Amino acid sequence: MSILNCENLSKAFGRKVVLNNVNLSIEKGRIVGLLGPNGSGKTTLIKIINTLLVPDCGSVRVDGLELGIETKGIVSYLPDRECLPDWMSVEELIQFYCDFYEDFSKEKAERMIESLNINIKEKFRKLSKGTREKVQLILVMSRNAKLYLLDEPIGGVDPVTRDYILSSIIASYNEEATVVIATHLINDVEKILDEVVFIKAGEIILHDSVDNIREEHNMSIDEKFREVFR
Amino acid sequence: MNIDRQFSNDKPIYVQLVQRIKRLIVSGALQPGDKLDSVRDIALDAKVNPNTVQRAFSELERTGLVYTQRTSGRFITDDVQLISDMRQELATEEIEMFFENMKQLGFDDAATIKMVKEKNHEHS
Numbered sequence: 001m002s003i004l005n006c007e008n009l010s011k012a013f014g015r016k017v018v019l020n021n022v023n024l025s026i027e028k029g030r031i032v033g034l035l036g037p038n039g040s041g042k043t044t045l046i047k048i049i050n051t052l053l054v055p056d057c058g059s060v061r062v063d064g065l066e067l068g069i070e071t072k073g074i075v076s077y078l079p080d081r082e083c084l085p086d087w088m089s090v091e092e093l094i095q096f097y098c099d100f101y102e103d104f105s106k107e108k109a110e111r112m113i114e115s116l117n118i119n120i121k122e123k124f125r126k127l128s129k130g131t132r133e134k135v136q137l138i139l140v141m142s143r144n145a146k147l148y149l150l151d152e153p154i155g156g157v158d159p160v161t162r163d164y165i166l167s168s169i170i171a172s173y174n175e176e177a178t179v180v181i182a183t184h185l186i187n188d189v190e191k192i193l194d195e196v197v198f199i200k201a202g203e204i205i206l207h208d209s210v211d212n213i214r215e216e217h218n219m220s221i222d223e224k225f226r227e228v229f230r
Numbered sequence: 231m232n233i234d235r236q237f238s239n240d241k242p243i244y245v246q247l248v249q250r251i252k253r254l255i256v257s258g259a260l261q262p263g264d265k266l267d268s269v270r271d272i273a274l275d276a277k278v279n280p281n282t283v284q285r286a287f288s289e290l291e292r293t294g295l296v297y298t299q300r301t302s303g304r305f306i307t308d309d310v311q312l313i314s315d316m317r318q319e320l321a322t323e324e325i326e327m328f329f330e331n332m333k334q335l336g337f338d339d340a341a342t343i344k345m346v347k348e349k350n351h352e353h354s
Contacts, residue, residue, distance in 0.1 A: 220239035
């Protein structure tokens with residue numbers, strides 16, 4: 001059964017068309033790469049699914065439900081920029097998420113924070129950029145959601161942090177949940193993906209399993225991407 | 231279980247996982263009757279998608295090299311003959327690939343065999 005279903009989705013900002021008639025269906029239990037260059041519409045699509053933007057036309061269903069309060073409860077979203085109240089300590093942020101989301105596991109978040117030796121009493125804004133990224137990801141992945149939307153989760157962090165983030169995505173994987181990772185850092189994520197969606201100038205130009213692409217074209221997703229977007 | 235994390239670009243990752251696990255079995259690094267690590271542990275270790283590991287296991291089960299015991303996990307077959315056959319198969323593949331590579335360098339089979347014999351002589 002599909003967890004995400006977009007039909008004839010379009011969005012323009014003024015005259016600029018950002019999404020053009022997007023049709024996309026994603027099954028449960030998958031890790032999906034939403035791949036495209038800067039400005040291709042990845043963030044816009046994710047924001048629509050997360051009800052931060054309203055599409056001009058078309059419809060989105062998450063787990064069969066129309067977008068609304070109910071879908072907010074089952075979608076866990078990592079924005080592409082920091083948006084947490086940065087005067088709070090890590091501990092307070094965990095409580096903040098716990099108050100907000102019924103499906104939040106405080107225990108899991110605290111365990112992950114501890115395993116990284118992050119001082120839970122420290123204010124968010126005093127942490128390094130890499131650590132802030134980790135804390136944000138931990139908060140998002142500590143929810144027991146059905147759909148995780150991660151917008152550039154590995155942008156701007158060092159390779160060790162990148163490894164940690166990818167490992168936590170694998171560790172959090174379960175058959176009932178789908179993870180969508182929007183990124184242009186394909187080489188780093190391709191090993192953990194089941195399938196990829198290539199988005200170019202607001203249109204979906206390829207949606208296939210990683211195994212199929214490698215089998216049919218004898219090339220990695222990274223190479224395929226370079227071929228398609230050259 | 232130690233699985234190399236580097237994967238080549240030209241083949242699906244599950245195919246490469248199957249090849250690696252076969253080699254671990256044939257070389258004796260994994261012994262008959264040994265328990266395999268869980269899907270999740272291997273996925274985390276090799277940093278690959280859990281479904282990819284699952285697919286590799288299904289493939290190995292199809293060959294009979296690995297079997298699932300419903301409650302306790304996955305094990306390497308006790309069928310020593312099967313492992314020996316697999317060793318033979320992998321060896322044949324290696325030799326074919328070797329002759330193919332030599333051909334690209336301009337040596338026909340006879341010349342290749344002659345060179346191997348000479349090389350072997352140096353070793354002994």
